[in-house]
Amino acid sequence: MELEEFLEKGPEIFLPNLSIDLVIIGYEHKRLKCLLLKIGDRWALPGGYIKKDESVEDAVQSTLTQRTGLRNAHFTFLSVFGDHNRQFKSVFKDYFDKQGMEWRDDYWFNNRFVTLSYFSLVNIANTHPSVSHFDEAFGWFDFDDLPDMWMDHKSIVNTARQRLIQDIQKEQLTHHLLDAEFTMPELHQLHQVILNEDIDRSRFQKKMLASGFYERLPKVQKSTPGSNPYQYRVKV
Amino acid sequence: MELEEFLEKGPEIFLPNLSIDLVIIGYEHKRLKCLLLKIGDRWALPGGYIKKDESVEDAVQSTLTQRTGLRNAHFTFLSVFGDHNRQFKSVFKDYFDKQGMEWRDDYWFNNRFVTLSYFSLVNIANTHPSVSHFDEAFGWFDFDDLPDMWMDHKSIVNTARQRLIQDIQKEQLTHHLLDAEFTMPELHQLHQVILNEDIDRSRFQKKMLASGFYERLPKVQKSTPGSNPYQYRVKV
DNA sequence: TCAAAAGTGTTCCTGTTACACCCATGT
DNA sequence: ACATGGGTGTAACAGGAACACTTTTGA
Secondary structure, three states, X not given: OOHHHHHHHHHHHEEEEEEEEEEEEEEEOOEEEEEEEEEOOEEEOOXXXXXXXXXXXXXXXXXXXXXXXXXXXXXXXXXXXXXXXXXXXHHHHHHHHHHOOOXXXXXXXXXXXXXXXXXXXXXXXXXXXOOOOOOOEEEEEEOOOOOOEOOOHXXXXXXXXXXXXXXXXXXXXXXXXXXXXXXXXHHHHHHHHHXXXXXXXXXXXXXXXXXXXXXXXXXXXXXXXXXXXXXXXXOO | OOHHHHHHHHHHHEEEEEEXXXXXXXXXXXXXXEEEEEEOOEEEOOEEEEEXXXXXXXXXXXXXXXXXXXXXXXOEEEEEEOOOXXXXXXXXXXXXXXXXXXXXXOOHHHOEOEXXXXXXXXXXXXXXXXXOOOOOEEXXXXXXXXXXXXXXXXXXXXXXXXXXXXXXXXXOOHHHHOOOOEOHHHHHHHHHHHHOOOOOHHHHHHHHHHXXXXXXXXXXXXXXXXXXXXXXXXXX
């Protein structure tokens, strides 16, 4: 969609008071990362709007695809942010000014918005992020080293971080962050990073295997000393 | 708000595509109950809309107060229902026809709505439910004996039931369903009803006391055989 | 004094924790 | 051979489940 169309036809195409914010989480170099977009001199979560004739889930999926290039990425509902004075005005005004574009207070996206936030676990290596109307750049940021962010976006990210810690204790979902085939040491390392604490190797491995969620594949050769770990993948 | 104003001024007052649905849960005669409203020949969840200048939480609270008469009732977010063709038209058309009221397809509440559902645990004895614009009656229905309901409302109720079962294992929130002072046997009975299974008395009592959430009060006289149970209340 | 209700104690079992042991492999 | 990494085993412990014991009280 062209910017022109987005500005003028927005209210006809989208639900005018609902937005979607995505906390897209990746893992690289033993760090948890979060995909952010640069708008003006601050950063924002990727997001989008819901077309009047599409479901919320479809809107999330397509926003996710648009931003990461991934077709069937994982995502889960995070929470509703519904403050009465929640609006994007300050975010975009800055951008318009800098671009020398006409600014109008009655642009539809200056409405008050209720946002539905979702978080998504992706394999960074498979993503091809792209920029869109207002954002000039994207970046994967360390969870512990977030840049200046617009509005309440930083607190949304932190909500996601807390939620992730809770969820991985009950559910197997961290594999989304890794390649389709991975080793237990890799998974172990990842969990330690997410929980930010040491986990007993033995216990971790037994717990994972006992879940029945993964299947063991042949060992592969590797170049470091020590024995070769098995490869695993999620069962079909 | 008068019906006239609601029909005509709605789009100016409320966010035009967001609604709230409440699963208000009570407990009476050893049964879990749910508050429903009669619209036409079916039943619906109490709900409402969000004023443009109020937060989602405030809207939920005031809808809850309006429907139950309770000032500070418990409530928790349940889930988003965001199907693309989710609309109330069929619900209200029926009502308008029966009342001999003019029907217009372009009434604002015939829009497609995304609904935010919340569930609330209340003490039925303290409630004073009231009817509003479209609903002619209210009723507390057994969870296992729900009437014909509009749209996806029955599945929202069932989502709440499942969610309640999960939540009470981790959190102390069932006391909202009882009087401010209650006995362990009462709480025990309640949990058995919610989980629909027998719970060992001994284990239950120890778990509840170990939570540190309740404080013991003096025993009171009662007229049935057996010893008098202690009273408990939530710690301040 | 008997039966029902309520509170507490005891035993068993499962699953978590911490740590030890052994095997594989590159240097 | 040895250091490193990876897989599995074991003993100690905590918390849950099942059941038994005791006291209180109205009939």
